[in-house]
Each structure stands twice: as structure tokens, then as C-alpha cells.
Amino acid sequence: MTPTSSAPAAPPIPRSAIITAMVLIVGGIAVIFDSTIVSIALDTLARDLNVSVSTIQWVSTGYLLALGVTIPVVGWAQARFGGKRLWLSGLVLFMVASIACSLAWNATSLIAFRVVQGVGGGILMPLMATLAIQQVPGAANLGRLMAMVSLPAALGPILGPVVGGIILNWGDWPWLFWVNVPFCVIGFALAWKFLPADEPTGRARLDTVGLLLASPGLVGILYGLSNVHGDGGFARTDAWLPILLGIALLAAFVVWATRRPATALVDVSLLARRSVGSSSAVLFLSGASLYGSMLLLPLFFQIVHGTDALKAALLLIPQGVGALLSRTLAGKYTDAIGARVVATVGFVIMGAATIPFALADADTSQWWLMAVLLVRGFGMGAVMIPVMAVAYIGLDRAEIPHASIITRLAQQVGGAFGTALLAVILESSVAGAHSLADRAHAFDVAFWWAVGFTVVAIVICVALPAKPAATAPTPAPEV
Template structure:
């Protein structure tokens, strides 16, 4: 396969239905390196929030901006990626994205204040936001539509394993070295990715550039940032009715809604995000399936480590290790699902995958304060088996029908959908869990005592804290035991919601292609 073929998406006919050749795998290696940096960073930093509170003498709400700032920057830059890839070329833009992310990482490690750390996290987000849609574009063009399922399976490895191994890596680095290393670890990876991409990715052959959609940019990027800011503020305030939540969310939603008719207007030949791709039925169904799945999957992903930490008193490292069976299950089925999606279509694969995830999630509706680890690890392994056959085949269903010219725009659309849905899912499950916990008097008492004791688990300190609150120190053991039981019950209730949401994904999945996907005419894709 020549460089030109890799860049254009043309494949050797002799390999069109065969396994991935060396040229595609080499390109996939570049993309996976970038994806690992971007996805691991999100979950690694989540482990360090308490450390940031101590280091910078800040509140939980203040340090949460290290996550929120990254997410908002990431969401704001995603819409630009499709246009920029066409204008500057995927190789140049990918190198820029890795450089921005790596530079932001190094700067984060040097931050001497929380304000600087948030600023540098925004810089990281600008690079990280481009890495995933660019990676999908590069891989899809390299493999061609006949093998997109297999290359999506390759890209899916960091997407599914990042949330699992991020806490393990983050916890280990913070415990053994310092918080600075959760950012410095990206330096050698980033340098390696830049050198690797410079050598391996073919030279860009950029066509005359499209006119930039300035009005679309003014509507969509601020709209996404404001909407996600409002949604991500829900867990902090515990309600969607707080002004700090609904006002930015409504403003953001209004800007996004205003973007829709502008993007679809006949005079707008090159909109920032190509909504006319929704004239493709397979693309539309895949986006709906992705949105529902991301809400359920990313929302539920929040629950597992929280259960192990809050109910079973595991530390971040222990919780991360306990989630490993999920990753093992996904690694087993993902390559198989990728091959089958190319051969028989993604529809059947996704239906089976969602059914398996639903079964695994349903097992968690029965958990208590002392449920055996063997039972929970088995449930996580089952869920992993299902995950390996779900998210990437859904993306395959969308991208396999796109022409070469539309791949960058389609990848952008999918990544916007995933980012918005993930934020909604996280906020939804956080609020449901918080409201469930509020109904327990024991949980409230235990929290008040721990707060008065400033997190200490020394019995004498706890007894003094209880006495200062007018609580009989002799009832401490009973209060904490009851609180643990009530917390476990709250998690079980929220897992019921998660199970139902995952099960609902079967509806759009039933409409995904159940035979080998064939590319369609470019004009039909955008309604011309």
C-alpha cells in the first residue's frame, strides 16, 4: 500500500476483505498513541482531585475546574476539527494536536497555583479535543470502508481501557512519586507520538480550502461549551434548577439550536459541522445509538469506582485494579467484533453486545455492603465482553458509509455526540446517586461526623466529633454500619436505572445494518 493510497483511503483489492496489512497497522499505532494520552489523562486526573485540594488549599468545587476546563476546551475545539483537517491536512493537524497536548501536560506539571493549572488544562484540552476525531479520520481513510470495523476495534482499545487503567496509573504515580508525574508521563509518550507520526503518516495533499464557517463557529463552539458547563455543574449543586446550572445550559442550547437551521441552509455550502450527513439513515441511527450508549456507559462508569471506594473502603488504586476484569473482557471480544462487523455488518454484533452488557449491569442491581468480590468481578467481566462488541461497531456503522471527503466531518459529528452524551450521563447518574444518599439519615450522620473529624478514622477523634454534634459516641459503630448498608442500597437502585438505559440502546441498535455496509453516493450523503 502506497502513501497516497493510505492518505486517500484506497486499498489494495487483494486485501480489501483480508486482515489489516502492515501499512494500516503502522498508521494505527500512531493514532492509538495519541488516543492513549488523551483518554488516560481524563481518568488519571480524576484520581488527583483530593491531592489538588490539599496542594492548593482549595475546595472540591474549585479543583473540579481542572476537569471542567479541560472538558470545555475539548468540546469547543471538536467542531473545528473537520474543517481544519480538510484545510491543513490530517498529518499537520495531528502533529499540532499532539504538540499542544504534550506542551499543556508539561506546563501542568509546573503549575504553582490552581489558576495556572486550570489554564494549562485548557491548553491540553485544545490538543486533546482534536486527537480522537482526527484519529478516526486517519484510520478510516487508511483502511477504507471494507475494513473500518477492524481499525475501529484498534482505536477502541484505549477508549474502553482508559477509564479502567487511568485510576490505577494515577493512584500509583501519586502514591509513589508525586501528582506532577500524572502530567509528566505524557512527555515521553508525546515526543514518541510526534516522531512516529512525522515518519509514518503520509505527506498531506491538501485540496483548495473551503470557506470557514465563522457564524457556525460563533454559534456552535460557545454553545457546546456553555451547555456542557451547565450540565457538568449539576452534580455540584445537586439540582438542575440552580441558576448556575440552567442559565448557561439554556444559553448553550439556544446557540446550538440556532446553529441547526444555519448549517442546513442552502446558501451554507460548507457548514462547520455537516448536519446534512443525517440524510444517511445508517449515520442517523448510529448517532442515536451512540448517544444513548454513551449516556448509559459513561454515566455508569462513574458508579463502579465510587462503590468500591465509598462502600468497600478501597483506595483509588485498589478500585482501579478491581475494574480490570472489564478491560480483559473487552480485549477478548473487541478484535472479533471488528472482523465480524466488516463481514456481516455491525447490527447483529451490537445487539448481542448490548444484551450482554445489560445482563452484566443487571447483576449489579443486587449488590449490598458485603457482596462477594467474585460475584462483582464476574459481572464486570461479562460487561467487558459486551462492551468490546458495542461502541466501536456502532462507530463502524456510521463511518463505513461515508465517502473519503466526508470522513473528517462524520468523525467530528460522532465525537461531539459522544462528548455531550458522556457529560449528560455523568451528571444524570451523579444526581440520582446523590438524591438516593440524601434519603438516608445514617449516611447524613456519618458524613457529618467524618466532616467534623476532618476525615480522620481514629476512634477517639470520631468519638469527639460525634459528641460535638450531640450524637452518642456509643452509637458510632451502628451509625457507620447502617450508613454503609444504605450506601450500597443507593448504588443498587442507581444500577437499576443504568440497566434500563443500557437496555433502551437495543431500540436504535435494531435498526443498524445487519449486512456488510457498502459506501453510498457522495451526493446522496448531503442531500444534493
């Protein structure tokens, strides 16, 4: 995969954009890592707070639902209050909620504080991409900039469980939340000094009808998917009914928003743009593959290979290393030859490196599987950069926040869908397993489904723009 000789050299990334990306990474690390750090601690929290696992599961579910409520509002809030003010407010809210979580005295208080924390995270997650992309004067270097600003999002699902396992092995669960505080404090100080100030655009009116359709719709879908893990899977009333109601509300929102794109909560007409629509579809599938596999991989090592939770998390480190190694190359080649080729190659590598897990059993060498994970992580990193960057090609400055919201939600819902589907497949296969070989076969079936996600994504990658666009977003004013 080499750039063609006719491809023009990409201009250097402006210094202001690099500084903005670095500042956003510091604050964003806490948000992205927190959601995956906590996931490994649910059993510990249930024991220490003397509640059932089904109750403590709301620590994750409440956070997820708060994201669903908040993310659609971020575009309006940025226009109303300004991006810098909103980012600083989100950091403060997330930090205060993190401290409150660490001081929680029972499960109810912890769940409540996690909901508040989810609101802060919902503000910050789409803003990371928006504030960085709005500093880029041309589409030619979107790939390299996205390689920087999306670093926490790529490594969070992989390294978060590792960090959580280490904390629980040598400390108590409150440290899962205290670890956020230094990043928030330093991130706030850097953002206060270095983030470019952007004034509100005067869009003061909130699309109330859109909010009452979009946020409950997303909550319904995410809530229903979170219940699929229980007995009955998608046949559970508390799974299929919220999902159907959520889809109906989102469909109504789309009808509402397309009739008034200038004032809609989220400008869904952007999905008609090839770059935004194809990127969102591929991000949905990449989210399904990434988060679904992150459910399977640690369970595979624990159930089939008999490792404890910490060792299972440590075995996943090569995947994070692989993702880190591919980021610079992926950004460079995305700018030089376009997103389609880079994303397709990344998905091929990712799918091929998942197949060994679909063939693995209790006797498969862990060293071999770690080498495979290194390759899989390399493909994963190569996928995320071009697919996330291509969504912003040719957009005006005012359209960028809406594209950030759409793509972030596509990945979030895709992750929830992939996790739910693979959980159902795994549970149905394990139900009839009576031996270790049977349990290994159950995981093989689930991993083949994960391979299937990547195959479908490869097909959809054909719709991605083939070459870097000549058009560019409106540059940010110099400050």
C-alpha cells in the same frame, strides 16, 4: 454469534491503514488516558494546592470545555492545513501543555494549562478516527480497523483511574502529566515518518457564524451538565440555564448549517444518513452508560465496601481486560454480519452484567463482582466497535471528518449527560440514607438507571444497518 456462510470473506486491511492505526494509537493513548487519570486526583490536587474541591474541579471542567470549543473546528482545520500537519501540531500542543501542567505553581496556572491541553486533545480525538478511516479502501474491513484505532478510547475510562491511583500511591501529582510526554515524543516521531501526507484541499474560509453558534452551544451544554453534580441538581440556575442556552445555540447552528452544507463548519446533513444518525444516537447512550457507570463503580466499592481509591481502581481492571478480549471478535463479526447484531448482543451482555451491581450490597463478594466486571467489559468492547465503525459506511473521503466530529461529540455529550443524571440520582438517594444498607440501596437505584440506558440503546440498535454495506469511502492515494 457466527458469520453466515454466504457472507463474503472480508479483504485484508491494507498495510498502510494498519501502520496509520498503530501510529495514531501511540499518540492517542496520552490524550484519552489523561482525562481519566486526572479525575481520580482531584482531592489530592485540592490539598496540595490549598484550594477547595469546587475550585480544583475546574481542572476537569476547563479541559472538557476546551474540547467542546475545539472539536467542531477540526474538520475545517484538516481541510485547511492537512491531516498530518494538524495531528503533529496537536501532539506538540498537548505535550507542551502537559509539561506546563506538571510545573504549575498554583490552581489558577494548572487550570489555565489544562485548558490549553484540552485544545490539543480536542484536535487529536476526532482526527484519530478520521485519519485511519481515510486509509481504508472499502467498508468491508471497517470493523477490524476500528477495533485497532479505538483501543485507547475503550480502555481509557477503565484503566485511566487505575494508572492515576498507582501514580498517586507511589509518586506526586506532577507525574500525572509527565507520563504523557514519552507517548507524545514517540508518537510525534512515528507520525512524522509514517503518517501519509495529505495536502490541504483549499477550503480556506472558516464558517465564522457556525463557529460562534456551535462551540458556545456545546460549551453551554457541557458546562451546565458539569454543574449538575452540586446541590440542587438540574434545578440549579447554573445547570439548566447554560443547558437551555446551549441547546438553543445548537438548534440555530443546525438551521444555519443545513442551508449551506458545502461550507458549514460541520455537515449536519450527514445525520440524515441512517448509518451516521443511528450510530450517533447509540454512541450518545453508550457514552452515558460507560461514563455514568465509571462514576458509580469506584464510589460503590469505596462507600459500600469501604475500599480506598487505589483498591477501588484496581478492582476495575477486569472490566478493561474484558473490553480488550472482545475487540478482535467484535471487529471480525462487524465486518462479516454487520453492526446491528454485534452491537445488540454487546448491549445485552453489558446490561445483564450491570444487574448484579443493582442487586449488590456490602456483603456481596468482591471476587463475584470482579467476574461480573470481566463480562461487562466484554460486552462494552463488543458495543463500541460496530457502533463507531458503522458511522463511516458509504461516506466520501471529504465527509469522513464531519462524521468523526459528530460521533465524537455525541459520545462526549452522552457521557456528560449520563454522569450528571446518575450523580443526581445517587445523591438524592444517598441523602436519606442512614445506614450502610441504605447507602447500598441508593447505589442499587442508580445502577438500575444504568441498566435502563442499555435497554434504550438495544431498542435504537434496530436502526443500525443490518449488513455490511457494499459501498465504500474513497480510498486515500498511495504515498
